Amino acid sequence: MSEIRSPALHWQGDALALLDQRLLPAETHWHRYDDADGVAQAIRDMVVRGAPAIGIAAAYGIVLAARQLGDNADPDRLRPAFATLAASRPTAVNLFWALDRMREAAATLQGQALIQALDDTACRIHQDDLAMNQRLAAFGVGLLPEGGVIYTHCNTGALATGGHGTALGVIRSAWAAGRIRGVIAGETRPWLQGSRLTSWELMQDRIPVTLVVDSAAGHLMQRGQVQAVIVGADRITANGDTANKIGTYALAVLARHHGLPFIVAAPCSTIDPARADGHSIEIEERDGAEVRRIREQQLAPHDVEVANPAFDVTPAALITAIVTEHGVIPAPDTDKMAAHLRYAESTHD
Structure with a gap:
């Protein structure tokens, strides 16, 4: 074996x-x-x-x-x-x-x-x-503004994949190519993947990273401290709607308001052509205890009602581009997604 x-x-x-x-x-x-x-x-x-x-x-x-x-x-x-x-x-x-x-x-x-x-x-x-x-990272590097600081959410690096990463892989390759100045990582409540994992991975690679609370994203964009947002995906539907870690949709809305590129990086295996759009995606609801406390530290009343969706759906209309291992889908829609999948299938070994 x-x-x-x-x-x-x-x-x-x-x-x-x-x-x-x-x-x-x-x-x-x-x-x-x-x-x-x-x-x-x-x-x-x-x-x-x-x-x-x-x-x-x-x-x-x-x-x-x-x-x-x-x-x-x-x-x-x-x-x-x-x-x-x-x-x-x-x-x-x-x-x-x-x-x-x-x-x-x-x-x-x-x-x-x-x-x-x-x-x-x-x-x-x-x-x-x-x-x-x-391969995905090589396609994605050119999507990041030269000399920019890139905001990312959750963890999409080597810890989340077989190695290198998706959105974080693009960031790694862009840093190695001298294209970007640094990264801002949102903490990503309630599991804190941004603070615990993304900041740690980037520091291991000596890539400049600044950790912020999730609610600081709009303030940083307003002040011109972010030049693009790049995130991963857990499911992408036939029209390009994208399910990702909770908080992603809010980032996409903020990016659109501030005129910033909002990029999704994910393999073709994340695309679900059987689902027409994001309305049909089942959103995992997790235990409220994850929000009420961190490990053994109680943060909220033990019996307060909690809504704890693990993911949200970003409409394709808010996405500047989706990048996969087969290339870039700018301004994704149903026709472009289908054409991309056909191309991926035609080049499959």
């Missing part, structure tokens, strides 16, 4: 190790999983997060389920594992894309041949994601 390591995931052939991103940057701790139920729980609990990384982890979860079945492994016996992993988080389409690829790999095989095919497919998903990130 293959062994593959990236910043957030380590496939060991017989187990999956995941970096516990809930503890960063204060503590670095890896958990080891040897069954699909454990991987599903890790996805649900946000040990691993970021749409591409969730898809990769779920693929390995299917391999683990098949390994437990051994010579008895077949597509029918794997159905419970597929269902458990599919139910772990509903909004990110990469999860379902990866599971579909694993389902196709398992369709006509049994036993050890099935296990090997699943292992090969999961490893390919993992390795392909890194290569995809680098």
